[in-house]
Amino acid sequence: MRLRSLTLRDFRNIPLARLEFTGRQQFFLGANGQGKTNLLEAAGFLTALRSFRAADNRVLIRHGQAAAAIVCELEHERRGDTKITVKIAPTGKELWCDQERVARLADYVGQFPTVVFSSQDLQLVRGTPTGRRRWLDLTLAAMDGAYLRALQNYTRAVAERNALLKRGGSEAELSAFEQTIAPAAADLVQRRTEGVAALAAEVAAAYSRVADGAEPATIGYEPNSAEATAAGWLERLAKGRARDRQFRSTLSGPHRDEVALSVQGRAAREFASEGQQRSLVLALRLAQAAWFHARSGVRPVLLADDVLGELDPARRRRFWSAVDGEAQVLATGTSLPAADLGAWEVFAVKDGEFGEDLGAGA
Structure with missing residues (x-):
């Protein structure tokens, strides 16, 4: 293009x-x-x-x-x-x-x-899991309308459930929103698992080129819970209601997933040098570009x-x-x-x- x-x-x-x-x-x-x-x-x-x-x-x-x-x-x-x-x-x-x-x-x-390379990208390594999840969501949603719909459905339903938790909603009200959250959560976990697996090969190859093959780098997916079915998520959400009421927030779900970045088998955030971190964020963007091209042509x-x-x-x-x-x-x-x-x-x-x-x- x-x-x-x-x-x-x-x-x-x-x-x-x-x-x-x-x-x-x-x-x-x-x-x-x-x-x-x-x-x-x-x-x-x-x-x-x-x-x-x-x-x-x-x-x-x-x-x-x-x-x-x-x-x-x-x-x-x-x-x-x-x-x-x-x-x-x-x-x-x-x-x-x-x-x-x-x-x-x-x-x-x-x-x-399009793919953006920004000086702020270092926060993908150094920052919180929220930034890494957002990068993954934007990457996958850019190529997959079904992922975008699942993410939108999940995000809206979790926001409504959290609002109910804050004002002391009934069990029936919570259950109603969980009926939307559960299938969307199962869909997101499956699509994130597949997406990160595909991106991992591109990240490793791009990092090797940018870092001149000095050491290996990887990206991995660490779900907050690996429930594979909507029924499993419904059960998990129901069991967690008492704790969620106490904290007035939904504490389980894909909104708490982590995207793990590592260099030489160790967490890049804690152990990678600044040069390695810069190479890794460049590799993430190069991998994103290669994956977009492969998926869309x-x-x-x-x-x-x-x-x-x-x-x-x-x-x-x-x-x-x-x-x-x-x-x-x-x-x-x-x-x-x-x-x-x-x-x-x-x-x-x-x-x-x-x-x-x-x-x-x-």
């Missing part, structure tokens, strides 16, 4: 911008806080109509405006020339694909993959947000050699990329405005 133009209106700090891309590599150059990441955020919205930075879509709308809009024109392996239009309002989103309204997100998911657009400059020269060369040489890359930074990374279309960014193409080079 190649992004050929991107038009934004009232998105974050960008009042109006239209950018046209002709090459495979685009670089957005400017000081911090000017709008470079906002542009990548808009491009990343293509995948599942979700921001990689914010859970609340209202923050995507420029201050004082009623709505924001994103329009993408792209070349697509399966669909040919395609135009995507997204309107973001405080009350929700509207989506058009080639002028045809898309009513269900599940019908759209998986068709337009569509080559993802890669969005590199101020990450290449943080790598030492050797790791940067190995990372670049591991990137799909046919993939489009949109990157940001405060200084021009090194010459060994090839030719770029360079755009200046200041106060939400994008200047003339400064020409290829580095």
